[in-house]
Amino acid sequence: MAQILNGKELAQSVRNDVAAEVQAWTDSGQRPPCLRVVLIGSNPASEAYVRGKEKDAREAGIDSETLRFDDDISEADLLGVVDRLNTDPSVDGILVQLPLPDHIDDRSVIDAIDPEKDVDGFHPENLGRLLIGAPSFIPATPFGIVEMLKRSKIETEGMRAVIVGRSNIVGKPLAALLMQRDINATVTVCHSRTRNLAAHTREADLLVAAVGRANFITADMVKEGAVVVDVGINRVDDESRDKGYRLAGDIDFEGVREKASWITPVPGGVGLMTRAMLLKNTMNAARRHADVVAP
Numbered sequence: 001m002a003q004i005l006n007g008k009e010l011a012q013s014v015r016n017d018v019a020a021e022v023q024a025w026t027d028s029g030q031r032p033p034c035l036r037v038v039l040i041g042s043n044p045a046s047e048a049y050v051r052g053k054e055k056d057a058r059e060a061g062i063d064s065e066t067l068r069f070d071d072d073i074s075e076a077d078l079l080g081v082v083d084r085l086n087t088d089p090s091v092d093g094i095l096v097q098l099p100l101p102d103h104i105d106d107r108s109v110i111d112a113i114d115p116e117k118d119v120d121g122f123h124p125e126n127l128g129r130l131l132i133g134a135p136s137f138i139p140a141t142p143f144g145i146v147e148m149l150k151r152s153k154i155e156t157e158g159m160r161a162v163i164v165g166r167s168n169i170v171g172k173p174l175a176a177l178l179m180q181r182d183i184n185a186t187v188t189v190c191h192s193r194t195r196n197l198a199a200h201t202r203e204a205d206l207l208v209a210a211v212g213r214a215n216f217i218t219a220d221m222v223k224e225g226a227v228v229v230d231v232g233i234n235r236v237d238d239e240s241r242d243k244g245y246r247l248a249g250d251i252d253f254e255g256v257r258e259k260a261s262w263i264t265p266v267p268g269g270v271g272l273m274t275r276a277m278l279l280k281n282t283m284n285a286a287r288r289h290a291d292v293v294a295p
């Protein structure tokens with residue numbers, strides 16, 4: 001039976017560390033790190049994430065505010081908002097909550113964010129720097145996954161890692177991170193066109209699912225003793241809940257926990273780490289902004 005990679009506890013310890021960093025920073029006479037989140041429209045999931053981010057930031061002593069706009073804002077106006085945040089010297093970090101409405105091109109907006117303030121690490125400059133192992137903002141979900149492994153003292157040296165999902169915000173940056181010299185995993189990235197997916201996943205010492213399909217990875221696809229990380233957050237209908245739904249990951253938790261050595265739950269796993277690592281990135285953005293290079 002797998003041990004639980006407890007996102008609640010691990011994220012709390014990351015948040016405590018960031019709060020201590022922020023305290024030391026302000027004690028040294030610097031102003032608190034400043035994060036601005038841009039939220040377009042009223043997608044309930046996005047609203048919930050943004051509320052969570054604000055709460056975490058406040059508790060860590062970070063100055064965080066959400067700028068809200070109607071979902072009929074034009075792309076030009078949104079680019080104007082980004083530009084103002086780019087040039088505002090009191091702002092350290094900018095996060096534009098995704099997804100954006102269909103009439104706005106995500107890429108144009110991400111590319112417009114000053115890479116030095118891109119706490120999501122989604123700008124091509126940061127993704128490129130990550131790929132070559134240069135200092136960069138690391139996207140919070142991949143960063144959080146690696147932090148979970150490190151804090152749980154899970155040995156990654158020589159591990160076979162299989163990532164299911166090739167997104168620009170999870171699969172690809174995680175692959176780059178796991179290949180780095182301090183992790184030394186051997187990485188396979190699978191996706192919807194992969195032939196005989198289970199043959200790949202069954203080889204994984206570390207299996208990461210980021211596909212967005214509830215209970216997609218079943219026990220028969222998992223090697224005995226594997227470390228299994230679930231990035232999926234899927235709403236599945238559940239009449240027994242007040243909200244009428246519950247959250248399920250991409251991993252069939254009940255089945256897979258019997259085989260894995262470690263497993264992340266949903267909720268209470270990777271999502272909380274994502275939020276915590278955003279705080280870490282915001283602290284680093286403040287250092288960089290003040291020309292104190294991030295550690």
Ligand SMILES: Nc1nc(=O)c2c([nH]1)NC[C@@H]1CN(c3ccc(C(=O)N[C@@H](CCC(=O)O)C(=O)O)cc3)C=[N+]21
Binds near residue numbers: 052096120269
């Ligand atoms: N620019 C941008 N950056 C992001 O980092 C970003 C984004 N857009 N758009 C959406 C995704 C998703 N995401 C999550 C953050 C926290 C939880 C989270 O806190 N999950 C909790 C609670 C889940 C719940 O109750 O809804 C958990 O898993 O236990 C989940 C998912 C950040 N994202």
